[in-house]
Amino acid sequence: MTALLDMDQLLDQMETGLRQVLEHRGVESPVLIGIRTGGVWLADVLSKRLDIEEPFGELDISFYRDDFSRIGLNPRVKPSSLPFDTEGRDIILIDDVIMSGRTIRAAMNEIFDYGRPASIILATLIDLGARELPIQPDVTGRKLALDAHQRVKLRGPDPLRIELQEAGQ
């Protein structure tokens, strides 16, 4: 299974996809924001691949999660860090895995609390489907359909690799 998910291939796929979307939309100087923690590792790699000089942002969405009333506060919350003004900027938002779409909703809410961006492009490494909100990535490394007992997790930062876990392990 791991062999099917060649990391370089996935990253190539994301890079190509992003270049196309940027060109199509006529975006000239985008900024990258990665969602902690996997999205941040990807943002680091992609900023080099896309030759974006401006430092990327890191988002910790713990304060914006919609499941606080079920699981409480994440005890290892770290400050978000956006080393640029988001107002009027074109943002590439990056996460490792998209499923329900709730994380992305939280991330967009948080981004808007910093200011009003011109646009947001969503790029994810893996799309597991099973969406619960009307949110779709613009760019995806790969779509995957998992069995009910399977989970994927991005390990990193160096080297980046994808782990497929069987539930109960």
Next chain:
Amino acid sequence: MSSAETSTGNSLKITGGRLYDGEGSESENIALLIRDGRIAAMGEAASRTRADETISADNCVIAPGFIDLCCNLREPGNGQKGNIASETRAAAHGGFTTVCASPETSPVNDSSAVTHLIRDGAASRSPIRVLPVGAITRGLEGDLLSDMAGLTAAGCVAVGNGSRGVRNARILRRCMAYAQTFGLTVMFSPENQALAADGYAHDGLVTSRLGLLGIPEVAETAAVMEMLLLAEETGVRLHLSQLSCARSVEMLADARRRGIAVTADVAMHQLAFTEDALAGFDSRFHVRPPLRSESDRKALIAGVREGVIDAIVSQHQPHDTAAKQAPMAATESGLSSIESVLSLGLELVEMNELALSDLIRALTTGPASVLGRTARLAEGEPADLCLFDPEAFWAPGAQTLVSAGRHAPVTDRELPGVVRLTLAEGRKAWQQPAG
């Protein structure tokens, strides 16, 4: 007794068990025959006699009925915190057959009228003997002398100032001098009010950590010293109520060596608990004098063991629930303790801190001698006794406590020592329900 072979009306026989007489001697398996409120026969003579009822004391200790020098019956009063009926019944449940009723009632027992009220109430509603203690100053205010001779004539066995100190040493001196004239015993809780100020907990480790307002030890020891000097000078018979400090025990022992007529008691909770009981802001353990350090506790126990401290008291202070449910400073002091005294004492025996004979002495002959009375299990003596199983356990709680006060010192675990039977002048003041 000549008539012992034949049974007559209304007799009770107790067989088996270990008998402690309160003076240190113990005998196994001795039978007791009780008739007309007195012990009619003991041993062989009792065994041979048929009685109307026979109670087996297997596994039990038979001891003289306990005597409490400090008990609050809350009557007269507004009834919320208990009354003579509820609290004397609780006392009987605890094995007590005699309690001294504190003058801290509402109104205060500072007149023969109030004393009569208490005695009448006790005569009709108490299963045990109630001995009123009169207020030595009017309203316990510490300013004017009460009619001590009148109080004594009405039935008070001693005069004192309840748990309140007498602020003014000059008045204290006159209280003692006047009481001495009539040979009365005076009972004082030693506390220097200026030093105690607005404190409510022992000024020590726990108070420092929790930011409680402390009562320093010197608030007690300075008062003990003052009272001992005044007693020596006036020649009064002084009884120090509810000591809490190691230094107080030392001064007491010293005064007795010098021949001063002084006796003393300690509350059972001072022997069982320390300031640590307050660690979770547990308002139940807001007591006065406050629970002090472990070394104080050890010294108080040694004082009881060596007989320097004559008596262990309950210092029973029943309250309504609201009086105890607040931050500590806003609560009233005192435990609902009289039903737990024996059990807490047996735990001390279990831990080898106290011998069973010391415990029984401090609950029977010790306090009796302070009052100039006796507590003997012998032929012809009043049948005041209790019968308890030291190995059986009970769970203090709403279901088991008889007192109106629910704030017993221990409510979260079982305690050893179940009182099976309490006889006061031969009548059943308490009998453990069957099953």
Next chain:
Amino acid sequence: MTANDASPHHLQLTRDGQLRHFLTLDGLDRALLTDILDTADSFIEVGERSIKKVPLLRGRTVVNLFFESSTRTRSTFELAAKRLSADVLNLDISTSATSKGESLSDTLLNLEAMASDMFVVRHSQSGAPHFIAESVTPGVAIINAGDGRHAHPTQAMLDMLTIRQHKGQFEGLKVAIVGDVLHSRVARSQIRALNVLGAEEVRVIAPGTLLPNDVESLGCKVEYDMTRGMSDLDVVIMLRLQKERMEGALLPSEREFYRLYGLNQEKLALAHPECIVMHPGPINRGVEIESAVADGPQSVILNQVTNGIAIRMAVMSMAMGGQVAERQHKLSERGQA
């Protein structure tokens, strides 16, 4: 033999060690205190955004229950709750019901009807928040905003945050607390926090009348002479002196106190050159501290305010989170049963 073990730390933690009330620092370990500081760091970042608000406590009601008035503390709690998107109700009870004989239990019964999720409690009696936490409906978090002489844990933690910002860590630090330790709930909580977080030495500097009995047992050394006590210090915390102390014969005069225990530039010069000066406020200039020092380069008195909001946001969201987790735990247990 001890009484029933009801120490505060059982009351304020969930079974898996999360905060569910915040009453005292007693019983909280270094990991938990560090979590509070770290979470507060994240909230400081939130305070720098254009919208200084996160949706964590949206739809929840926080009641500021102040039995002793303190506009300053109450406003930082209010702001903190609002930045967490909670609805806030301020109840100033210092002048109303309880002083007219209504018991605290009765007041609480009335408040239960409001279906609030959190009480922030300030009370003049030590242990009052503890009492409330024991008697309140399960699921409601209690935050101690200062009780009697006992504890002021959020103030102490914001001071720890300030110290960490300036010194990076607690290991090796020598910290002195100067002034009225006896009546100070802040000092008790600070001494505890500094010990748990690993400060090398905590000194209290005061005359004997302003120190509690057995103060060393709290984890500090006693120094009566301030000139000696200032040597090698990395942090000096000045406590507020109430004017009433003169009346209780604890001190002869403000002037003598200032001469012996007030912080001026000469005394500060005896400390480590990088020593920071703190004060929980409000400051009595010329009583505890000289203006030149209070406003000087070593003073960090002002940025304690920003930290105050962040610490309160951290504690409120962590305690609410603990209550939530516990409720879920109970529900799932019931589901299994």
